[in-house]
Amino acid sequence: MNAFPPHQRSLPPADGMTEAERARILAKAALFPPPPMVDADGRRDLLGLSRAELEAEMVALGEKPFRARQLWHWIYHQGERDFARMSTIARPTQAKLAERFVIGRPAIAAEQTSQDGTRKWLFSWRDGQQVETVFIPEEDRGAVCISTQVGCTLSCRFCHTGTQKLVRNLGAAEIVGQFMAARDAYGEWPTPKGGSGNKDAGGEGRLLSNIVVMGMGEPLYNYENVAKALTIIMDHEGIGLSRRRITLSTSGVVPMMDKCGAELGVNLAVSLHAVTDDLRDELVPLNRKYPIAELLAACRRYPGASNARRITFEYVMLRGVNDSEADARELVRLLRGIPAKVNLIPFNPWPGSAYRTSTPEALRRFAEIVNAAGYSSPIRRPRGRDILAACGQLKTESERARRA
């Protein structure tokens, strides 16, 4: 039931090599699994189960399948964690559920709020591993930036997370849990009916109106858990966040981009950061595997991309490295024919980083050239820099346990 949203398309035909590469990526992801979602007392976490899995749990408990639908409403629409407060469920059943299950959330290990209102949480999971999640409020909307892996296998040179080895993938419960914990913090339950914008400020309802899958990790290297989590988040009978309000950012895992577009249909952001393969090989080493031409070809065929739903190209501005006028012109040439917008990100320094932020003048000139070619190219105002919550600054102390 509702395994995928109704717009699901089939994957474009792939050659054998692409299929094999996808299988390899999925098999590798399975080597870094999340721990079982079970509390120390043996109770299972219901968070992150698909509707079908939730139904199977209820049937195994001797309950009718409709119980799963009721629970879904309580968990994802009402945000309720206490079975005793689920008023549509009879008391004996509430007690039976509480004996066997919990509805989890990550533990908050630390929390910081920036001068500009950006809020960052350090969340801990059952096995003690940690990730960071950031909420970026704006006047008419607010985006939660969620993480998908503890650490990252890629080592993008400008990114603090990239200095932290991949520890493991996050499970669907941990990915959904970050968003739900952020909504807990703002008391945004039950799910507001409208779209974006704080009601007090004249908006339609949701303060936490958008999700950007741009935190720690490469989401397409943890595709199955990410897909499951986003499917839960998009479900109309729960959190009900539209796929148009979700943006998944990849550094360019080309074989998985088609799959993501066909199955999830969320907005796509691509960490481009360079216009030549030589430089991108250095800044985003994944480029050696999937060079710029292949990456842009995957963008050209990304389902649903249109002038109304443009692909975002992230471009971190590094002084004297990738920020010349010639770079800007080459960027425009590369993007020709792609419904695109370009986010120019002034580099956010972190301890030990080798780069400097472009000068305001270089930023302005670069933006002008891209803009004049018809691509919106906002210079992203750094958010949460003072608490190391800005793009590319997230990192935790989690380390992969040494193998015995």
Ligand code: SF4
């Ligand atoms: S930019 Fe993203 S993919 Fe690259 S190292 Fe950082 S977290 Fe990993």
